[in-house]
Amino acid sequence: MIWTRKDLLGLEYLTQEEIELILDTAESFKEVSTREIKKVPALRGKTAVNLFYEPSTRTRVSFEVAAKRLSADVINIATETSSVRKGETLIDTGKNIQALKADIIIMRHNYSGAANMLARALDISVVNAGDGWHEHPTQALLDIFTLKEKLGKIKGLNVAIVGDIAHSRVARSNIWGLTKLGANVTLCAPEVLIPVGIELTGVKISSNIDEVLKKADAVNVLRMQFERDEGAAFPEQLDYFKKFGITEERLAKAKKDIVVMHPGPINRGVEMSSEVADGANSVILEQVTNGIAVRMAVLFLVATAKESKTGFPLSRE
Amino acid sequence: MILLIKNGRVIDPANKIDAVMDILIEDNKISKVAKNIQVKAETIIDAENKIVAPGIIDMHVHLREPGREDKETVASGTAAAAKGGVTTVLAMPNTQPAMDCPKSVELLQKIIDKDAKVNVLVCGAITKGRLDQELTDILALKKSGVYALSDDGASVDNDDLMLEALKKAKQARVLVICHCEDKKLSGKGVINSGFNSTRLGLRGISNESEYKRVKRDIELAEKAGTCVHIAHVSCHESVEIIAKAKKKGIKVTCETAPHYFALSEDDIVDYDTNMKINPPLRTKEDIAAIKAGLKDGTIDAIASDHAPHTENEKDIEFDRAEFGKIGLESGLAISIMELIDKKILSWPELIEKLAVNPARILGIDSGVLSIGAAADIIIVDADKKFVLDKKSIVSKSKNSPFIGRTLKGTVEYTIFNGKVVYKK
Numbered sequence: 001m002i003w004t005r006k007d008l009l010g011l012e013y014l015t016q017e018e019i020e021l022i023l024d025t026a027e028s029f030k031e032v033s034t035r036e037i038k039k040v041p042a043l044r045g046k047t048a049v050n051l052f053y054e055p056s057t058r059t060r061v062s063f064e065v066a067a068k069r070l071s072a073d074v075i076n077i078a079t080e081t082s083s084v085r086k087g088e089t090l091i092d093t094g095k096n097i098q099a100l101k102a103d104i105i106i107m108r109h110n111y112s113g114a115a116n117m118l119a120r121a122l123d124i125s126v127v128n129a130g131d132g133w134h135e136h137p138t139q140a141l142l143d144i145f146t147l148k149e150k151l152g153k154i155k156g157l158n159v160a161i162v163g164d165i166a167h168s169r170v171a172r173s174n175i176w177g178l179t180k181l182g183a184n185v186t187l188c189a190p191e192v193l194i195p196v197g198i199e200l201t202g203v204k205i206s207s208n209i210d211e212v213l214k215k216a217d218a219v220n221v222l223r224m225q226f227e228r229d230e231g232a233a234f235p236e237q238l239d240y241f242k243k244f245g246i247t248e249e250r251l252a253k254a255k256k257d258i259v260v261m262h263p264g265p266i267n268r269g270v271e272m273s274s275e276v277a278d279g280a281n282s283v284i285l286e287q288v289t290n291g292i293a294v295r296m297a298v299l300f301l302v303a304t305a306k307e308s309k310t311g312f313p314l315s316r317e
Numbered sequence: 318m319i320l321l322i323k324n325g326r327v328i329d330p331a332n333k334i335d336a337v338m339d340i341l342i343e344d345n346k347i348s349k350v351a352k353n354i355q356v357k358a359e360t361i362i363d364a365e366n367k368i369v370a371p372g373i374i375d376m377h378v379h380l381r382e383p384g385r386e387d388k389e390t391v392a393s394g395t396a397a398a399a400k401g402g403v404t405t406v407l408a409m410p411n412t413q414p415a416m417d418c419p420k421s422v423e424l425l426q427k428i429i430d431k432d433a434k435v436n437v438l439v440c441g442a443i444t445k446g447r448l449d450q451e452l453t454d455i456l457a458l459k460k461s462g463v464y465a466l467s468d469d470g471a472s473v474d475n476d477d478l479m480l481e482a483l484k485k486a487k488q489a490r491v492l493v494i495c496h497c498e499d500k501k502l503s504g505k506g507v508i509n510s511g512f513n514s515t516r517l518g519l520r521g522i523s524n525e526s527e528y529k530r531v532k533r534d535i536e537l538a539e540k541a542g543t544c545v546h547i548a549h550v551s552c553h554e555s556v557e558i559i560a561k562a563k564k565k566g567i568k569v570t571c572e573t574a575p576h577y578f579a580l581s582e583d584d585i586v587d588y589d590t591n592m593k594i595n596p597p598l599r600t601k602e603d604i605a606a607i608k609a610g611l612k613d614g615t616i617d618a619i620a621s622d623h624a625p626h627t628e629n630e631k632d633i634e635f636d637r638a639e640f641g642k643i644g645l646e647s648g649l650a651i652s653i654m655e656l657i658d659k660k661i662l663s664w665p666e667l668i669e670k671l672a673v674n675p676a677r678i679l680g681i682d683s684g685v686l687s688i689g690a691a692a693d694i695i696i697v698d699a700d701k702k703f704v705l706d707k708k709s710i711v712s713k714s715k716n717s718p719f720i721g722r723t724l725k726g727t728v729e730y731t732i733f734n735g736k737v738v739y740k741k
Contacts, residue, residue: 012516089633111634112518113588120587132636134518169518196521197512 003301007119007126010135011176019177023145025297026290032069033292042300043072049097050076052108052129058264058288059129059139063106066295072303075102090114091121098124103303107131112169125302133167139263140173142294144181146287147218150259155182160212162188162244163222163271164234166195170263171222175201188212189244190235209244210253218259221246221272237270246272251281259283318359319343320735325364325696329371329686330665331673340369342692345735350686360737364696367729370668371684372404372435372693373649374675376494377469377548377572377620379641380406380437382428383421384413389625389713391425392432394645397623397712399739401645402728404693405436405675405683407620410447411470417442417453419461426462435733436693438464438679440494443482449474452482459489464679467494469548472530474500476537483541492679494546495534497555498596502526507636509582509597517588519635522597528554535562535569544568546678549622551577551596553606560615570678572618575644575651578607580718590631590638591718594624608661617674621648625714643712646705647719653699653726696730703727 001017011019032040048067050060060076067074077097090109097105104125107115112132119126130136148154159178165171165187175198178185185203187194194205206212213219224234235243251258260272260281268274277284320342327338327350334350341349341356375398381389389397391408398406408425410416416425422439429437441463445451447470455466466486472495473479486493503526508514510521531547535558538545550556550573562569576594581601585592592598610616624641631638652671656662662670676684683693703709705719731739 089629091632109634111636113635116588117634132518172516172518195515196510197515200512201516 029296030293043070136169167225213254321358325369331685368697378406395434402695487543497530524552547571556610595640650724650726692735
């Protein structure tokens with residue numbers, strides 16, 4: 001299997017084989033971060049631009065570290081101080097970055113579909129670092145990578161995704177990725193946080209966290225994204241914690257070695273207790289470490305794609 | 318000037334004509350419709366194997382002038398209309414300034430007199446500035462020549478205000494057209510609420526936001542004892558509510574647009590902003606209901622909701638892009654493909670939806686090929702295919718969701734008031 005896409009926009013657009021290729025590539029890159037000199041020359045002479053329209057520390061730094069470990073040059077554009085503030089359109093910004101002969105734009109954007117739009121307009125690679133409520137493919141890939149590392153496989157696993165599914169790009173990317181790899185996915189959240197029609201992706205839906213945890217091999221706990229939808233009906237925090245929060249008492253009734261994940265940053269005491277976040281089942285910091293390997297794999301694959309024309313999603317070729 | 322159209326299939330539903338005939342036009346009027354007319358005409362058009370029908374009356378068009386001449390003008394919009402076989406348009410009032418007082422209407426009328434290539438009727442606003450606060454002077458607007466009233470682009474939220482508007486419109490004998498949308502329900506939504514809005518991570522617009530307002534406007538019209546016209550019907554519940562009201566004898570008419578029976582939310586594959594339309598593209602189930610409503614007569618008219626926007630306003634993030642698409646130049650072809658070819662409507666029935674019924678709803682004399690009528694006529698090659706490419710679009714804006722598609726059914730001639738205003 002050879003990688004043929006110039007962009008990574010979402011896991012919906014990838015085949016099972018392509019997802020597996022990223023995971024396999026990530027596995028071979030993971031070792032780099034354990035070396036004394038944490039660097040390989042794979043992308044030497046390439047330039048990656050971090051273009052972040054939303055505040056993000058963890059994802060931006062993770063991409064920056066990943067690019068640097070591949071020997072790429074990294075430029076960070078803070079949109080608050082750039083010409084974006086002067087009203088430049090996204091496509092114009094992208095074309096200017098392309099004109100600087102950069103090779104990859106890593107973009108975080110508050111609007112769904114922004115990465116797709118940019119990828120369509122440019123010849124250089126676009127890696128989606130999260131767009132609106134749409135997708136956050138590298139987060140899901142690192143979740144899946146971590147899960148596979150812990151449990152040896154994805155196929156047949158019962159994976160619960162708990163929390164604010166409606167406003168979560170992480171949930172959407174995880175749903176596409178996990179179902180393509182053959183996991184059984186159950187979403188668990190109050191009804192107002194389950195987006196309409198999501199069951200058509202093949203997931204199950206439940207509002208009983210205790211029942212869901214009983215069967216789960218892993219649980220991915222999402223953050224309440226209060227900032228993403230002003231005026232939307234969010235459950236009251238304490239009430240949510242009572243009904244859906246992941247606590248030690250709840251985990252005591254789950255499978256003993258259930259894997260607990262969280263994409264961060266955690267609202268301790270809202271979706272998860274501190275004890276669980278720091279507890280034996282938590283792999284939250286391993287996710288952060290694996291994020292580097294997964295992003296190295298993605299940057300490497302898109303930057304060295306064999307036929308860049310096929311980068312566009314949904315068989316436009 | 319004598320113009321003779323020979324050997325076309327003349328479809329004139331108002332006079333129950335559907336036969337191969339000739340049409341003679343003298344002094345801008347139809348002077349004879351008969352087989353084998355033998356006269357010496359200055360121009361003879363051979364319409365063999367073509368459809369000859371009344372020009373389309375499109376009762377939902379945004380010409381954007383005055384105010385947004387970068388999107389469209391009376392000149393460019395009516396040129397697009399002529400190309401699409403449209404000989405009369407109803408110009409929506411959401412211009413800048415809005416058509417909310419006689420002075421603005423007179424300003425537009427002057428532009429129309431100077432630039433229009435087809436008949437342009439002005440629609441006035443229901444509320445001042447379309448701000449949903451204070452009614453316009455409906456009687457004065459009527460006197461200034463408006464053919465209908467609408468706050469199109471927005472709904473009148475206040476029930477009492479809407480009732481008052483309907484009562485005043487009744488006194489002034491002017492039609493009220495309702496853009497049915499409860500903004501409290503549609504909110505910041507950008508596409509239909511459903512699997513696709515979830516998949517794309519976009520905020521949804523429910524059917525409820527439309528049909529609840531349809532229901533209210535019909536109830537208010539009944540209360541006021543007047544007629545009301547529902548614009549751009551997109552969902553199955555609206556069709557059901559209107560059907561029920563009609564059965565009950567309430568004077569309600571309605572229109573749908575070609576995109577509501579040709580496209581569904583599934584077509585918004587990759588954030589194509591030309592598919593961002595309000596009301597949004599719905600589901601296949603809704604398309605079926607729209608088609609059934611056209612067939613059984615619940616839906617009276619087809620109108621384009623031609624909504625031009627510049628590339629600057631469309632080639633941006635989906636959430637920020639303007640709602641709307643152009644439609645004057647593709648409406649007939651889409652209707653032929655979806656309604657004639659799929660055997661939903663016969664040709665006479667389609668001409669009723671495109672010309673006869675809009676004329677009746679607006680209370681104008683067009684839409685017929687009667688002797689003595691103004692010669693507004695189209696000649697259509699129903700089988701000729703063409704690719705809708707951006708360069709061929711006459712409208713100033715190019716925001717069509719059908720760009721690149723092969724469409725079927727070309728307008729060969731558009732004759733307005735006895736003169737050829739478009740020839741392929």
